[in-house]
Amino acid sequence: MAAEAVLESGIETEAGGRIPGNKGMWVGITCEFVEFAVLFIVYFVARANFPDAFQNGAERLSRVSGTVITLLMVTSSFFIACSVNTMRSGKRRQSIYWLVAGLVVALGYPIAKYLEISSNLAQGINGESGIFFTVYYYLTFNHLVHATWGILGILWVLVRHSFGGYSVEDHHGLEALASYWHATDIIWLIIFPMFYVLA
Amino acid sequence: MTTLHKTPATSLVPLTLTWLVLCVLTVLSLGLGQWFHAAAWLPLLVAVIVWVKGTMVARYFIESDLTHPFIRRLLKVFIAFAPLWLILTGFYGGQFAQWGSLFLKH
Numbered sequence: 424m425a426a427e428a429v430l431e432s433g434i435e436t437e438a439g440g441r442i443p444g445n446k447g448m449w450v451g452i453t454c455e456f457v458e459f460a461v462l463f464i465v466y467f468v469a470r471a472n473f474p475d476a477f478q479n480g481a482e483r484l485s486r487v488s489g490t491v492i493t494l495l496m497v498t499s500s501f502f503i504a505c506s507v508n509t510m511r512s513g514k515r516r517q518s519i520y521w522l523v524a525g526l527v528v529a530l531g532y533p534i535a536k537y538l539e540i541s542s543n544l545a546q547g548i549n550g551e552s553g554i555f556f557t558v559y560y561y562l563t564f565n566h567l568v569h570a571t572w573g574i575l576g577i578l579w580v581l582v583r584h585s586f587g588g589y590s591v592e593d594h595h596g597l598e599a600l601a602s603y604w605h606a607t608d609i610i611w612l613i614i615f616p617m618f619y620v621l622a
Numbered sequence: 623m624t625t626l627h628k629t630p631a632t633s634l635v636p637l638t639l640t641w642l643v644l645c646v647l648t649v650l651s652l653g654l655g656q657w658f659h660a661a662a663w664l665p666l667l668v669a670v671i672v673w674v675k676g677t678m679v680a681r682y683f684i685e686s687d688l689t690h691p692f693i694r695r696l697l698k699v700f701i702a703f704a705p706l707w708l709i710l711t712g713f714y715g716g717q718f719a720q721w722g723s724l725f726l727k728h
Binding site for chain 2: 439440460472498504509511601602608612615
């Protein structure tokens with residue numbers, strides 16, 4: 424019954440496939456990808472021109488912080504995907520619990536970032552410590568801003584979900600939020616090795 | 623009666639397996655960075671891991687196989703973009719820097 428509802432409605436069908444969430448969200452995700460693609464080009468041009476700065480810079484960053492943030496992003500993304508799938512099965516209460524879990528884990532990201540930056544500043548590492556750190560702060564701060572929009576989005580969707588705003592037939596808002604959070608997760612999965620793995 | 627159309631998933635099993643693989647690959651790539659930080663082939667391996675992780679999120683969390691062709695292509699291009707640059711600058715970084723300096727001079 425629930426599966427039929429998912430098949431017949433709750434999906435925006437287009438000629439060639441479905442749009443998870445809504446078109447507006449995918450316009451936003453496309454813009455987000457373009458923005459980060461430009462920032463990645465800046466990173467690679469800087470890396471090609473200053474290989475030593477990138478070699479030495481990465482060794483001064485906390486690999487533990489990078490790994491913790493990656494695991495937080497991946498886990499919150501997983502929880503939010505579970506929230507969507509349980510909603511499709513008609514398990515509304517479970518879906519809300521998964522979303523709360525996704526929010527709690529996602530909130531760990533700004534906390535981990537705060538601790539990382541505090542540790543950096545204590546070591547005298549700021550945005551003017553060289554080309555590597557300028558690019559590092561610019562890219563990671565930008566990602567943090569995008570993640571903050573996502574966390575606010577999770578809060579909004581959670582409020583709507585708690586008041587019965589979504590059903591098996593119509594949970595586009597939940598799927599749109601999930602799509603944005605997964606896209607932000609993909610961006611972090613690219614950023615992580617750039618600064619924390621490739622020393 | 624079977625249907626030819628794929629439907630969005632309701633099971634949590636593929637999501638859980640994807641999450642586990644993503645966690646393992648994250649820890650693995652960190653270990654590789656520490657053990658083989660001087661190896662010339664490290665950028666290639668890191669690029670492959672980034673591509674695999676991005677593709678897994680797209681395929682299993684966003685269910686890109688069911689999406690509109692534009693979304694499918696957008697995800698494929700974006701996920702391949704950085705790993706490609708990673709390989710190019712990893713192996714031909716010097717040449718890229720030279721070309722860049724030529725543009726700046728003229």
